[in-house]
Amino acid sequence: MxxxxxxxxxxxxxxxxxxxxxxxxxxxxxxxxxxxxxxxxxxxxxxxxxxxxxxxxxxxxxxxxxxxxxxxxxxxxxxxxxxxxxxxxxxxxxxxxxxxxxxxxxxxxxxxxxxxxxxxxxxxxxxxxxxxxxxxxxxxxxxxxxxxxxxxxxxxxxxxxxxxxxxxxxxxxxxxxxxxxxxxxxxxxxxxxxxxxxxxxxxxxxxxxxxxxxxxxxxxxxxxxxxxxxxxxxxxxxxxxxxxxxxxxxxxxVAGAPHYVYASERGVYEPLVELGEQVSAGQPAARIHFPDTPLKPPITVAFAAAGEVVCQRAMAAVQRGDCLFHLAQPDER
Missing domain, CATH: 3.40.630.10 (Zn peptidases)
Structure with a gap:
């Protein structure tokens, strides 16, 4: 049909x-x-x-x-x-x-x-x-x-x-x-x-x-x-x-998975970089805070690869698995 x-x-x-x-x-x-x-x-x-x-x-x-x-x-x-x-x-x-x-x-x-x-x-x-x-x-x-x-x-x-x-x-x-x-x-x-x-x-x-x-x-x-x-x-x-x-x-x-950063826990995310910034592998990307458990310290997530920050999450509230950042690398071939 x-x-x-x-x-x-x-x-x-x-x-x-x-x-x-x-x-x-x-x-x-x-x-x-x-x-x-x-x-x-x-x-x-x-x-x-x-x-x-x-x-x-x-x-x-x-x-x-x-x-x-x-x-x-x-x-x-x-x-x-x-x-x-x-x-x-x-x-x-x-x-x-x-x-x-x-x-x-x-x-x-x-x-x-x-x-x-x-x-x-x-x-x-x-x-x-x-x-x-x-x-x-x-x-x-x-x-x-x-x-x-x-x-x-x-x-x-x-x-x-x-x-x-x-x-x-x-x-x-x-x-x-x-x-x-x-x-x-x-x-x-x-x-x-x-x-x-x-x-x-x-x-x-x-x-x-x-x-x-x-x-x-x-x-x-x-x-x-x-x-x-x-x-x-x-x-x-x-x-x-x-x-x-x-x-x-x-x-x-865009080099696939290494160019993406995800939230590892539910909480409120604090970005540590700006859009357009050049970052390196291992550099801290964001902290995730837990206001419902005030004495619990925030955790830090990091970039797995180097590149330019071309996209970030717009909303502060996150759940495990939410995309926080997206990178790309120059390719002038």
């Missing part, structure tokens, strides 16, 4: 269209109801297709604002090809302002390739991968740190390229976006970026600030970079395309 999600818009039609993906959802208050996932398309003849996605995690707001804004502002005559806009990809999570769906606990960016007959989150993942990404040559998935994490400024992520040709293409695209940092990481089969790769599309994922807020400077920087990228791809021309990217991109590599 196919995916039951039905689109109100015709992806093969030129012009601007806005509507909903209807995901059937039968509940007590609405036996024959459906969930309204916002979707838009601006299409004008032949050319590349780019999927602009936000709300993959529902508590990450910068991308939701930016995708909605560009859907309103980009005129069809400025497009060569197609832009598909998905501002609230995991709509139940985005509507609730949660990282995961309140309907099924589903984390969309841990759900690809999905299941057309599964839970709501699994059905959304299947539709994105096998309907939307199957049409696209590029994916831009706009993330931020959400409620629990705070990234150092505006960043990009991309999967490690498979060969020299893909490396050259990917680094050209990342430089055209022009955000300060680009992290290269190993593929994860359940992420949107790997879903795009399975469908033959190149992907760029952003991490823009976080902390459950929208920072005006980061939003402006991401908007300028995204518009310049769309111009470099050739899908967009006209007055919105900047003459140059917002800045120079520096490349970093």
């Amino acid at each position: 196919g995916n039951p999600i039905h689109s109100e818009i015709d992806f093969d039609a030129d012009g601007r269209q806005v509507g909903y993906l209807r995901l059937p959802h039968s509940v007590h208050r609405s036996a024959y109801g459906w969930l309204p996932i916002p979707i838009g398309s601006v299409r004008n003849g032949a050319g590349p297709t780019v999927l602009l996605m936000a709300g993959n995690h529902g508590d990450e707001y910068e991308g939701q604002v930016l995708v909605s804004q560009l859907l309103r502002e980009i005129e069809p005559q400025w497009v060569r090809g197609q832009l598909i806009f998905l501002p609230m990809a995991n709509f139940p999570a985005a509507e609730a302002g949660l990282r995961v769906s309140p309907l099924d606990g589903g984390n969309l960016n841990r759900s690809f390739p999905g299941d057309p007959q599964g839970t709501p989150t699994a059905m959304i993942a299947d539709y994105i991968e096998h309907t939307l990404l199957a049409r696209a040559q590029y994916l831009v998935d706009l993330h931020s740190g959400g409620s629990s994490l705070l990234y150092h400024g505006a960043n990009m992520l991309a999967i490690e390229p498979r060969d020299a040709e893909e490396n050259a293409r990917l680094r050209t695209l990342l430089a055209a976006f022009g955000l300060p940092r680009a992290f290269l990481h190993a593929p994860n089969p359940v992420h949107s970026a790997t879903a795009a790769r399975r469908q033959g599309a190149l992907s760029i994922v952003t991490e823009l600030g976080g902390g459950g807020v929208v920072q005006a400077r980061l939003l402006r920087e991401a908007r300028e970079g995204l518009l310049h990228l769309l111009g470099a791809i050739g899908v967009l021309h006209g007055p919105l395309v900047p003459a140059r990217p917002p800045g120079e991109t520096h490349f970093y590599r």
Whole structure:
């Protein structure tokens, strides 16, 4: 059986269209109801297709604002090809302002390739991968740190390229976006970026600030970079395309587990370093305090590797297993 999600818009039609993906959802208050996932398309003849996605995690707001804004502002005559806009990809999570769906606990960016007959989150993942990404040559998935994490400024992520040709293409695209940092990481089969790769599309994922807020400077920087990228791809021309990217991109590599620091106990964490700081292996990262047991001394957790602090936990209260810091190392190859 196919995916039951039905689109109100015709992806093969030129012009601007806005509507909903209807995901059937039968509940007590609405036996024959459906969930309204916002979707838009601006299409004008032949050319590349780019999927602009936000709300993959529902508590990450910068991308939701930016995708909605560009859907309103980009005129069809400025497009060569197609832009598909998905501002609230995991709509139940985005509507609730949660990282995961309140309907099924589903984390969309841990759900690809999905299941057309599964839970709501699994059905959304299947539709994105096998309907939307199957049409696209590029994916831009706009993330931020959400409620629990705070990234150092505006960043990009991309999967490690498979060969020299893909490396050259990917680094050209990342430089055209022009955000300060680009992290290269190993593929994860359940992420949107790997879903795009399975469908033959190149992907760029952003991490823009976080902390459950929208920072005006980061939003402006991401908007300028995204518009310049769309111009470099050739899908967009006209007055919105900047003459140059917002800045120079520096490349970093994430070395897996050694680049993450986790809470070892439940308590209140005190960071001992700042975002953007260079740290060394063995350096103290944070102290965890126990206000409910005032005479118990705090414990110290340390970095396992050297690198730059690019992300830290936004909330002071922690439980064992919560991520406190994320590092990356420069890679200018």
